[in-house]
Amino acid sequence: MEKPTKYMMVIDKIKEWIDNGDIKPGEKIYSENEMAKMFNVSRHTIRQAVGELVHEGLLYREQGAGTFCSSTPKSKNNISDQTNVEKLRGKNIGIITTYISDYIFPSIIRGMESYLSSKDYSLILASTDNDIEKEKQCLEAMLKRNIDGVIIEPTKSSSYNPNMxxxxxxxxxxxxxxxxxxFYSQLQPPHIILNDEKGGFIATEHLIKNGHEKIIGIFKTDDLxxxxxxxxxxxAFRQNQIPFFNEMMISYSTEDLDHVLKEKLENLFADTNNLPTGIVCYNDTIALLVINILREKGINVPDDVSVVxxxxxxxxxxSEIKLTSITHPKMQMGIDAAKWIVSTIENNNNNEQTSIIYEPELVIRNSTKKIN
Known part of the structure; x- marks a missing residue:
């Protein structure tokens, strides 16, 4: 029974820090080593406790930076819970994302938090892990909570969603x-998005303009x-009148990421005499996966293969190879989403608010190069 007791002791103490405002939203918490010494427990116990709080949405991790508070403290007035609920009515925003603790999502959430906290709104965070059933659970929980608006990142947006x-x-x-x-096309809801079709185009045309014709595209297809x-x-191929073949496309789904996609890439790079000269990737995570597989095979990026x-x-x-990549507004998207939801709530102008579409740009680094 000792381990669960220590585990819960750490969880309760971190929650106490959050509730008392000792750790504020966006602030970094103590490191695993610091907390292990502080609580006289193993790093494994700390990691378990922090993982549980990340799952609950109270904390989030940012790769290479640490773990941060993502929750707004509860009211500290000495009044009943029911009175607290009434006091907070009109000041709760639900946030449902596919993921909370990795990749670009912490930056988006920080953008939301920076604006919402300035307007005295509290965040209620939830994550679907890009799973339809988990999205259902998140929506049910939000409907039971005292929320005034919801910002949602859709789950598997390319197909019909049973949670309509x-x-x-x-x-x-x-x-x-x-x-x-x-957004879900069946609903045509207000949305803030990036012009992803243009982003795919300029990423590919960058390679074409640099002399590449044998280009592979790797894209996730269960999200729009x-x-x-x-x-x-x-x-980009059609506009530049370059022949296109089915073999130039690799698609995958969320469930394929860990095993199926890597197997497809291994097969693609098995014949080192018949490699593409350029690869356009769905995102930076896939680009780094590609670079690592190429490195294992002794294939140089960008001298042998350019990657976007x-x-x-x-x-x-x-990494040592800096990626050429397409911009995503991240922090600005979070701020704009928070402004949109607050304006809609406070001005009751849901039908007047316009959607936002950001135009992407190409950032050129050293993962791509011109070929003859």
């Missing part, structure tokens, strides 16, 4: 919602971001 009735229930209850990164990036990839990522995340500069 929850969104219609939000509408019936006059709870405004906004979708970011993509990947579908539109793929459309831009294909359009997408999202211009922290990963684009995390």
């Amino acid at each position: 009735h929850y969104y219609l229930e939000l509408e019936q209850k006059n709870i405004p919602y906004l979708m970011i990164n993509q 971001q990947g579908v539109y990036r793929m459309k831009g990839f294909i359009r 990522g997408y999202d211009d995340s922290y990963l684009s500069e995390a």
Whole structure:
């Protein structure tokens, strides 16, 4: 029983820090080593406790930077819980993302937090892990909570979503919602997105203009971001009158990422005498996976193969090969989404608010080069 006791002791203490405002939203918490000494427990116990709080949405991790507080402290007034609920009514925003603790999402959430906290709104964070059933659970939980609006990143947006009735229930209850990164076409809701088709196009055309013709595209296809990036990839070939073949495309789904995609890439690079000269990737994570597999086979980037990522995340500069990548507004998207939801709630102008589409740009680094 000793381990669970220590584990819960750490969880309770971190929650106490958050509730008391000792750690504020966006602030970094102590390191694993510091907390292990502080609580006289193993780093494994600390890691378990922090992982649980990340899962609950109270904390989030940022690669290479540490773990941060993502929750707004509860009211510290000595009044009943019910009175607290009434006191906070009109000041709660639900945030549902596919992921919370990695890649570009911490930056988006920080953008939301920076604006919402300035307006005295509290965040209620939830994550679907890009799973339809988990999205259902998140929506049910939000509808039971005292929320005034919801910002949602859709789950597997390229196909029909069986959770439509929850969104219609939000509408019936006059709870405004906004979708970011993509949206469900069946609903045509207000949204803030990137022009992903253009992003796929300029990533591919960058390689074409640098002399590449044998170019492979790797795209995730259960989310609309990947579908539109793929459309831009294909359009670049058509517009530049370069032959296109099915073998030039590798698609994958969320479930394929860990095993199936790597196997496909291993097969693609098995014949080192028949390599593509350029590869356009769905995002920076896939680009680094590609670079690592190529490195294992003794294939040099960019001398042998040029690689383009997408999202211009922290990963684009995390390795010795700096990624050419397409920009994603991240922090600005979070701020704009927060402004949109607050304006809609406070001015009751859900039908007047316009959607936002950002135009992407190419950031050229040393993962691509011109060929003869």
